Amino acid sequence: MKITKDQLLVNGKRNDGRSPDDLRSFKVTAGVLKKAKGSAMVEWGKNKVLVGIYGPGEVFPKHLTNYTKALVNVRYSMAPFCGAEEHGRSGPNRRAIEIGKVAKHVFENIILTRDFPRTQIDIYIEILQSDGGTRVAGITAASVALADAGIPCKDLVQGVSAGKVNDTVLVDLDKWEDNLGEGDCPVVVSLRSNEILLFQLDEVWTKQQVLQGFEKIFNAAKVLRQVQEESLKENYKEG
Amino acid sequence: MILLPGAKLDDSLKGMYGTYTDKSGTYASTISLLKQDRIVPLKGTYVPIVGDVVIGVVTDEKIFGYEVNLNSPYTGIVSNKVCREQLYLGDVVSFKIISVDEVKAASLAEPRKLYGGELIEVESVKIPRIIGKNASMLNTIREKTKSDIFVGKNGRVYLKNGNTTLAINTINFICKESHTSGLTDRVIALLNSEKPEEKIN
Numbered sequence: 001m002k003i004t005k006d007q008l009l010v011n012g013k014r015n016d017g018r019s020p021d022d023l024r025s026f027k028v029t030a031g032v033l034k035k036a037k038g039s040a041m042v043e044w045g046k047n048k049v050l051v052g053i054y055g056p057g058e059v060f061p062k063h064l065t066n067y068t069k070a071l072v073n074v075r076y077s078m079a080p081f082c083g084a085e086e087h088g089r090s091g092p093n094r095r096a097i098e099i100g101k102v103a104k105h106v107f108e109n110i111i112l113t114r115d116f117p118r119t120q121i122d123i124y125i126e127i128l129q130s131d132g133g134t135r136v137a138g139i140t141a142a143s144v145a146l147a148d149a150g151i152p153c154k155d156l157v158q159g160v161s162a163g164k165v166n167d168t169v170l171v172d173l174d175k176w177e178d179n180l181g182e183g184d185c186p187v188v189v190s191l192r193s194n195e196i197l198l199f200q201l202d203e204v205w206t207k208q209q210v211l212q213g214f215e216k217i218f219n220a221a222k223v224l225r226q227v228q229e230e231s232l233k234e235n236y237k238e239g
Numbered sequence: 240m241i242l243l244p245g246a247k248l249d250d251s252l253k254g255m256y257g258t259y260t261d262k263s264g265t266y267a268s269t270i271s272l273l274k275q276d277r278i279v280p281l282k283g284t285y286v287p288i289v290g291d292v293v294i295g296v297v298t299d300e301k302i303f304g305y306e307v308n309l310n311s312p313y314t315g316i317v318s319n320k321v322c323r324e325q326l327y328l329g330d331v332v333s334f335k336i337i338s339v340d341e342v343k344a345a346s347l348a349e350p351r352k353l354y355g356g357e358l359i360e361v362e363s364v365k366i367p368r369i370i371g372k373n374a375s376m377l378n379t380i381r382e383k384t385k386s387d388i389f390v391g392k393n394g395r396v397y398l399k400n401g402n403t404t405l406a407i408n409t410i411n412f413i414c415k416e417s418h419t420s421g422l423t424d425r426v427i428a429l430l431n432s433e434k435p436e437e438k439i440n
Contacts (some may be wrong), residue, residue: 038282056284056312067342112259112268116284117342119312147244150282150364152268154259155245192245192266232270233241236281236418 038149042141046131056119069113132175158221162213242267285363287345294391356399363394
């Protein structure tokens with residue numbers, strides 16, 4: 001079904017019936033891969049993301065070894081069948097390398113890397129099905145997977161995207177709002193300290209709109225955090 | 240109660256395993272269990288600590304000695320001088336860690352070769368649960384299965400003689416259920432059942 005720009009926001013309702021502040025359905029399962037140190041699967045609307053964590057382990061190539069802290073590597077990759085037409089080939093491309101880089105900076109600030117000098121922590125984010133907002137879904141899933149792996153972290157992090165349609169700020173964009181809307185702003189936050197760990201922005205926003213976006217993102221992150229916590233506690237239920 | 244990364248523990252700055260501090264207080268850093276002011280991590284990575292008795296696998300032979308895999312991101316080094324007999328690649332040997340430097344490289348001593356048994360790997364944070372208070376859990380398993388069990392702090396368990404299948408099943412069961420209470424009774428029930436119903440992975 002193809003959607004036009006006029007159909008994105010009609011009488012305060014978005015094309016899938018949500019209001020501007022609503023999130024899509026969000027579900028996390030921790031510990032789905034038995035061979036990985038930690039793993040998580042996120043189903044967020046039509047997005048489906050699988051994350052596996054390996055390490056801390058030996059650094060490869062060896063000359064990158066840091067004697068004071070651990071190296072964090074993030075690989076973001078879209079499966080050829082993920083449904084995003086323009087990314088329909090497997091293997092790293094310019095976009096995937098960029099997302100891997102920004103996600104790496106998020107986790108370098110969250111993982112207590114100084115506990116593990118001379119090691120490397122690998123985070124593999126695989127997008128199995130995509131419908132807009134996959135980088136934030138990947139980072140949200142990776143945070144759960146890191147906690148599942150027992151790697152010391154400062155906090156669980158949440159990623160949410162905000163966007164603009166007809167100058168109305170929306171939260172959690174789907175593919176159509178992302179492609180046809182007037183702006184896209186993925187943000188990753190840590191609720192413990194109210195820190196912003198990732199902030200990317202497309203097109204022209206006023207200061208008011210950005211602040212409005214942040215407010216909506218922080219409210220959404222609280223909802224996501226609750227689901228993340230429940231998924232991790234699920235694995236350690238009594239009886 | 241289960242703690243997750245970022246959970247606040249105290250307003251003051253306390254240095255405990257599985258926590259970190261900043262200006263505003265002490266926070267949990269790993270998924271762990273809070274038991275009367277004691278933090279028991281549920282997952283983790285083994286990092287060498289001085290005094291630990293560990294089970295290593297020899298991975299390389301050098302001029303000065305041997306390099307040993309310790310089920311950890313960090314390898315151990317044992318000198319020729321402390322080895323009475325020749326070690327070979329793949330040998331399973333128990334060691335004591337005598338020193339750890341600032342980049343966490345471990346020096347080992349007191350090598351003791353382990354022959355002809357089975358070696359299993361479990362989460363290193365579950366080892367205290369397998370041993371139990373005053374080794375009560377370990378002695379129960381030894382008694383019921385008649386096997387010789389040697390436990391390394393790095394998450395490796397070496398078993399020989401007796402009913403090792405039952406012993407391995409029991410150890411895997413303990414690891415799976417380590418966060419629950421009243422585990423000893425269930426372990427004894429499992430050991431008393433003649434045939435374990437299925438192999439627990």
